[in-house]
Amino acid sequence: MSAPSVLERIRALDAYAPGLSIAEIQRRHGLAKVIKLASNENPLGASPLAQEAVRRNAGLAFRYPQGGNPRLREALARLHGVAPERIVVGNGSDEIIDLLIRMLAADGEHNIVCCEPCFSIYPIQARVAGVRLRRRPLREDFSQDLDGLADLADGATRLVFVTTPDNPSGYRPPREEVLRLARRLAEKAPGALLVVDEAYMDFAEDEAAASLLLAGELPENVAILRTFSKSWGLAGLRLGYGVVPPAIADGFWRSRLPFSVNVLAEEAALAAMEDTAFRAATLTTVREGRRALAEGLTRLGCQVWPSEANFLMFRLPEGHDARVCFEGLLRRGIIIRPLRSYGLPEHLRVSVGTPEENAAFLRALEQELGA
Ligand code: PMP
Numbered sequence: 001m002s003a004p005s006v007l008e009r010i011r012a013l014d015a016y017a018p019g020l021s022i023a024e025i026q027r028r029h030g031l032a033k034v035i036k037l038a039s040n041e042n043p044l045g046a047s048p049l050a051q052e053a054v055r056r057n058a059g060l061a062f063r064y065p066q067g068g069n070p071r072l073r074e075a076l077a078r079l080h081g082v083a084p085e086r087i088v089v090g091n092g093s094d095e096i097i098d099l100l101i102r103m104l105a106a107d108g109e110h111n112i113v114c115c116e117p118c119f120s121i122y123p124i125q126a127r128v129a130g131v132r133l134r135r136r137p138l139r140e141d142f143s144q145d146l147d148g149l150a151d152l153a154d155g156a157t158r159l160v161f162v163t164t165p166d167n168p169s170g171y172r173p174p175r176e177e178v179l180r181l182a183r184r185l186a187e188k189a190p191g192a193l194l195v196v197d198e199a200y201m202d203f204a205e206d207e208a209a210a211s212l213l214l215a216g217e218l219p220e221n222v223a224i225l226r227t228f229s230k231s232w233g234l235a236g237l238r239l240g241y242g243v244v245p246p247a248i249a250d251g252f253w254r255s256r257l258p259f260s261v262n263v264l265a266e267e268a269a270l271a272a273m274e275d276t277a278f279r280a281a282t283l284t285t286v287r288e289g290r291r292a293l294a295e296g297l298t299r300l301g302c303q304v305w306p307s308e309a310n311f312l313m314f315r316l317p318e319g320h321d322a323r324v325c326f327e328g329l330l331r332r333g334i335i336i337r338p339l340r341s342y343g344l345p346e347h348l349r350v351s352v353g354t355p356e357e358n359a360a361f362l363r364a365l366e367q368e369l370g371a
Pocket of ligand 1: 092093094163167197226227228229235238239
């Protein structure tokens with residue numbers, strides 16, 4: 001008797017490669033202290049008000065969340081000045097990405113357009129759904145060729161993904177270019193939803209000028225995604241949201257698993273939204289840390305790409321191997337992110353940490369490069 005097997009397309013998948021965990025590296029290298037700058041988490045941790053909300057509501061763990069997370073949707077609608085009917089929330093924006101793909105694109109019939117490389121959940125979940133991918137390489141300088149994305153789209157295109165600022169490079173396309181892409185898609189691919197993933201947008205130098213969401217530019221074929229995992233400091237609780245066309249929101253609520261956003265995530269997010277001091281401190285820490293890290297990496301002879309996110313992509317000076325350096329940093333108790341799984345074996349990505357963490361990383365890298 002043979003065991004049942006999963007679909008060939010699933011067996012052929014390269015699973016998502018997450019950042020290594022602190023506990024894993026402590027165990028592997030016998031280290032008491034490990035600094036993780038690998039997953040673009042909040043350098044200041046979780047908001048004190050959100051932590052207090054989790055403690056206060058721990059006793060509610062036995063209850064199911066309220067169906068459809070109405071309090072959260074209303075709070076987010078107020079935050080962004082949009083109708084609650086346009087808000088969707090999910091178990092991380094990962095869940096929203098997965099569901100958008102499954103709601104809009106049919107196996108074998110439709111295609112999805114994105115950049116190469118791009119945030120790897122888009123191509124992975126497209127492959128899980130059996131939907132064809134069309135990919136436009138980034139330009140030499142890692143800027144996105146948004147006209148090139150529009151060129152790839154046709155009547156069978158159901159989703160186009162753009163990340164701004166981009167992961168892993170930190171590049172941010174001008175808002176006007178994203179809007180032009182939306183207009184071109186409306187003409188040549190009228191069935192396509194443009195998903196503008198603004199996961200890192202609040203770290204931009206001028207968020208108001210850069211963000212479609214903040215500008216209230218929400219064409220009918222555009223969905224904006226945001227997450228509580230980064231500037232809001234709640235990655236482990238898993239909460240993402242989207243501002244999407246009402247018809248897409250309607251389909252979303254029909255197909256999302258009923259309780260995927262849990263009671264504590266909801267309470268923590270509502271409290272985090274009140275914690276304006278924590279949020280302001282986060283944004284300042286990231287913007288200042290990004291400058292300090294870029295300067296430090298450049299001083300060490302690395303090539304650093306301009307970033308408006310809470311991480312920097314860089315290449316080591318000539319003669320140094322990214323994999324060897326990454327492993328060396330692990331032994332020194334610093335976890336960063338190799339970008340081999342993005343098809344960039346010579347590039348590395350480091351998240352902005354606290355000033356102390358950034359300095360410790362730069363010291364360890366200097367030792368590694370000199371070793
Ligand atoms: N979009 C981008 C561009 C990301 O980098 C990430 C996090 N790695 C996500 C979405 C998903 O975030 P989450 O599921 O934690 O909300």
